[in-house]
């Protein structure tokens with residue numbers, strides 16, 4: 001089983017309007033709500049890959065219940081620890097082909113709630129910790145969690161940013177920053193130098209349409225995408241994390257090619273947490289047969 005932990009999950013609400021005019025009244029044409037947060041996207045991808053996956057996190061109030069109900073509806077197993085604060089919503093207003101995003105701050109999470117979340121994390125083949133930290137939980141608390149989870153002897157994959165990324169990296173089996181996140185914590189635009197500075201066992205840097213660069217021990221791997229595609233890149237990084245979790249233990253070159261194939265297929269799917277399965281199969285086939293010499 002793979003467990004994904006989303007410390008700061010959300011209900012993603014989308015409002016569709018014909019146009020958005022600040023200072024005016026609007027009639028919303030359609031409203032959609034969906035459990036969101038990077039670990040939940042990773043879990044959705046893993047489930048579509050046929051993996052046994054469990055979603056963990058903290059959820060409070062009516063919005064927390066709406067997240068649980070959506071996960072139930074999606075057939076995703078979950079064990080969300082109740083917290084006193086109300087789970088945050090991220091509201092996307094889609095109007096005139098443009099998206100305006102409003103992020104609520106979310107609940108303040110206390111040390112007891114954070115400890116309760118850790119206590120709930122079962123033994124798993126692979127653990128994924130994805131996304132930002134809630135207010136009240138600092139980078140040291142995340143690093144401590146990752147260190148203790150890694151001490152269980154299973155791979156722990158961390159996808160976060162800022163100080164939380166920097167502090168957790170030395171304890172993780174792999175971290176997955178994108179180029180901007182890596183540059184922000186290391187102060188260098190050279191991803192190889194930055195990856196070495198993070199001091200994680202494996203640093204997989206996602207470079208958008210340029211593919212992946214990974215530093216694993218003394219090896220540097222560069223994996224171009226199977227093909228540059230156009231579509232929705234939001235959540236493509238979560239697909240990389242899902243591929244790493246599903247294939248943990250596979251030799252790195254093969255694992256990274258698979259991650260490039262799955263994430264390109266994710267760009268072809270309209271919402272984060274999904275991928276175009278026919279394209280994925282096609283990309284995998286072309287990546288696994290090296291070009292003729």
Ligand SMILES: Nc1ncnc2c1ncn2[C@@H]1O[C@H](COP(=O)(O)OP(=O)(O)OP(=O)(O)O)[C@@H](O)[C@H]1O
Nearest residue numbers: 178206207208209211225228229235236237238263
């Ligand atoms: N246009 C594209 N064509 C092909 N593959 C792509 C394209 N954009 C992204 N990818 C693949 O998806 C991976 C992840 O993309 P990106 O670096 O944008 O992740 P990210 O910023 O972490 O995304 P998110 O956090 O929204 O999930 C890339 O490393 C690459 O393999």
Ligand SMILES: [Mg+2]
Nearest residue numbers: 177178237238
């Ligand atoms: Mg990302």
